Amino acid sequence: MRHPHTRTTRTTRLRLAGALTAGLLCTAGLAAPAVAAPTRAPAASAAPALADGLALTPPMGFNNWNSTHCRADFDEAMVKGIADLFVAKGLKDAGYRYVNLDDCWALPNRDADGKLVPDPARFPNGIKAVADYVHAKGLKLGIYTSAGTRTCNSAGFPGALGHEYSDARQFADWGVDYLKYDNCNNQGVDAKKRYTTMRDALRATGRPIVYSICEWGENKPWEWAADVGHLWRTTGDISDNWGSMLSILKQNLPLAPYAGPGHWNDPDMLEVGNGGMTDTEYRSHFSLWSVMAAPLLIGTDLRKASQATFDILDNKEVVAVDQDPLGKQGAVVSSAGGRWVIAKEMKDGSRAVALFNESGTAQRIATSASAVGLPRATAYTLRDLWQHSSSHTAGTIAATVPAHGTVLLRVAADPHWAAYPPAAELGLAGSPLLEAATPAALTGTVTDLGRTPARHVSVSLTGPAGWTVRPTTATTAATLPAGRTLRTGWRVTAPAGTPTGAYGLTLRADYRSPSGQRVTTALPLTASVVVRPPAGTSYLSDLPWLSAASGWGPVERDTSNGESAAGDGHPITIGGTVYAKGLGAHAPSDISYYTGAACTKVSADVGVDDEKGAQGTVTFEIWADGTKVASTGVLTNAMPAQPLTADVTGAQVVHLVVTDAGDGNDSDHADWADARVSC
Structure with missing residues (x-):
């Protein structure tokens, strides 16, 4: 699928037949205050899985679409280069096997015999030669087509509807090992029929081919496709931004009962390395896909990837969570306030536990060994899969998790727990919002979360160059007994004239286990230098925001959302009325402002922008310091702008939140027209 939000600019694409995964999407905004409890899935159907021995763990590999689309650099040289890098960079050793071609590999028309023709400019030696090259590396080749008359690209390459057996035979003869089968231009033919026909055609070739059903979750394939394909898309397309990744996560999480060996929920390909998120967010993306037992298909051009990207993709301990042979998808244990605990049962009896912070500020996230399903024990081992360090706990599983971050642990009831040092949980209390030249108390x-004491404990807090960071209480303890806490006061001052923005702080602790093993642990945090809004009434689009996250493309100032690129919006227009000032977003979105207890009122005219025609359904909310103080009902494109006003007296931070109204976020272009704050 090509993302539905772009259909107004690519008019040849088929519109979705219905809302994406209605009823399954958590409709929270991105801020912690707006998080809803996860929706529970119904009991899984009894549909048997394919008994062909394929995809017994989630497929791992590469697909070019997210990084190249149909650009000219998608060609034979790229495919071979990716295969070479799989071997050279150790990705093959980590488990990545499939090098998959997406749309645009073929000519626009079939030949006189009705056969598909590889584009000779892109693949001058044909697909079989590429497959042979990939196979010689010990890897596998995948290909793409659509369960329709044309594919999803606006150029409309040949689809397989009505040609299933002929196309499957060609794929098999070329040596294809994986088929991604899309959903565009399907002529209204029943989805189950279309996808079952291709299953039978692939089976008739006699070649083992992993079958990826890409019908976007429209017809709830998790309920019927376990004996049709090896994996099925549960959502619309992912895009390279935080809001998109978060929305897809929330749609896929409730479907855990339907996944297992040979039949997987597919929340779409990885965006890791494509540049639209931070490395912290990409680590969350990779961690969460792994704990969901999702296919891991790299979506970045590895020829241009940074070492940080390779470090994420090649984390074998995280990959092992995804590839665990038990085949369980992680389930939500809790999610209050955007503090997610997701636990995945592992074949060896351990649990992979993701502590995921959805919110824009650091949060303490805590659970227990019993809550994640482990048996009662004296103590448990904790393996931090990103820090590659081991410790033990008496039963508490907790960490302060940076904004948009994930701590991924493997926890086991281990009789040898005493061989590891006690786990130390670090935290930093107090407001992370600082006004320059004004001391802040933290x-x-x-x-000590373990059963044994930590000895020779020392702590430090460091900030950017030029900042003053001084302790106000003791920074050392000769012994920290099990279950006890060392608290240290700190006074932090940013120099006068420090520009507004986010700055890094690091809290570090050093200690020794009873056996003398030295442990150093660190907690990276973010402090924001802020300024209060000026006295009087100001347009919010003229003020710096603390954070801004949007479900598709960036938040725009004084224009609509437009599409995925920055600056591609239009004049804000709701119900035919044009507004010169405001904020253009796309659900789910969250825009936060520092108000410093100096403001009294936020107001705006809100609605769905006219640029999406008759599409889009959203709700608008205003939050003040974690409390929802104003909201609309569901608004549609057919409605004029609605006035929304909130009393924010005394609030330090105000959030402008838009949700997708529970029906998926297709075309949810949301305007905060004439948004103002009075201070």
Whole structure:
């Protein structure tokens, strides 16, 4: 699928037949205050899985679409280069096997015999030669087509509807090992029939081919496709931004009962390395896809990838969570306030536990060994899969998790727990919002979560060059007994004239286990230098925001959302009325402002922008310091702008939140027209 939000600019694409996964999407905004409890899935159907021995763990590999689309650099040289890098960079050793071609590999028309023709400019030696090259590396080749008369690209390459057996035979003869089968231009033919026909055609070739059903979750394939394909898309297309990744995560999480060996929920390809998110967010993306037992298909051009990207993709301990042979998808344990705990049962009896912070500020996230399903034990081992360090806990599983970050642990009831040092939980209390030249009081904590004491404990807090960071209480303890906490006060001052923005702080603790093993642990955090809005009434689009996240493309100032690129919006227009000022977003979105307890009112005219025709359904909310203080009902494109006003007296931070109204976020272009704050 090519993302539905772009259909107004690519008019040849088929519109979705219905809302994406209606009823399954958590309709929260991106801020912690707006998080809803996860929706529970119904009991899984009894549809048997394909008994062909394929995809017994989620497929791993590469697909070019997210990084190249149909650009000219998608060609034979790229495919061979990716295969070479799989071997050279150790990705093959980590488990990546499939090098998959997406749309645009063929000519626009079949030949006189009705056969598909590889584009000779892109693949001058044909697909079989590429497959042979990939196979010689010990890897496998995948290909793409659509369960329709044309594919999803606006150029309309040949689809397989009515040609299933002929096309499957060609794929098999070329040596194809994986088929991604899309959903465009399907002529209204029943989805189950279309996808079952291709299953039978692939089976008739006698070649083992992993079959990826890409019908976007429209017809709930998790309920019927376990004996049709090896994996099925549960959502629309992912895009390279935080809001998109988060929305897809929330749609896919409730479907855990339907996944297992040979039949997987597919929340779409990885965006890791494509540049639209931070490395912290990409680590969350990779961690969460792994704990969901999702296919891991790299979506970045590895020829241009940074070492940080390779470090994420090649984390074998995280990959092992995804590839665990038990085949369980992780389930939500809790999600209050955007503090997610997701636990995945592993074949060896351990649990992979993701502590995921959806919110824009650091949060303490805690659970217990019993809550994630482990048996009662004296103590448990904790393996941090990103820090590659081991410790033990008496039962508490907790960490302060940076904004948009994930701590991924493997926890086991281990009789040899005493061989590891006690786990130390670090935290920093107090407001992370600082006004320049004004001292801020923070409190650092180090807590022994283990059964044994931590000895020779020392703590430090460091900030950017030029900042003043001074302790106001003790920074050392000769012994920290099990379950006890060392608290240290800190006074932090940003120099006068420090520009507004986010700055890094690091809280570090050093200690020794009873056996003398030295442990160093660090907690990276973010402090924001802020300024209060000026006195009087100001347009919010003229003020700096603390954070801005949008479900498709960036938040825009004084224009609509437009599409995925920055600056591609239009004059804000709701119900035919044009507004010169405002904020253009796309659900789910969250825009936060520092108000410093100096403001009294936020107001705006809100609605769905006219640029999406008759599409789009959203709700608008205003939050003040974690409390929802104003909201609309469901608004549609057919409605004029609605006035929304909130009393924000005394609030330090105000959030402008838009949800997708529970029906998926297709075309949810949301305007905060004439948005103002009075201070």
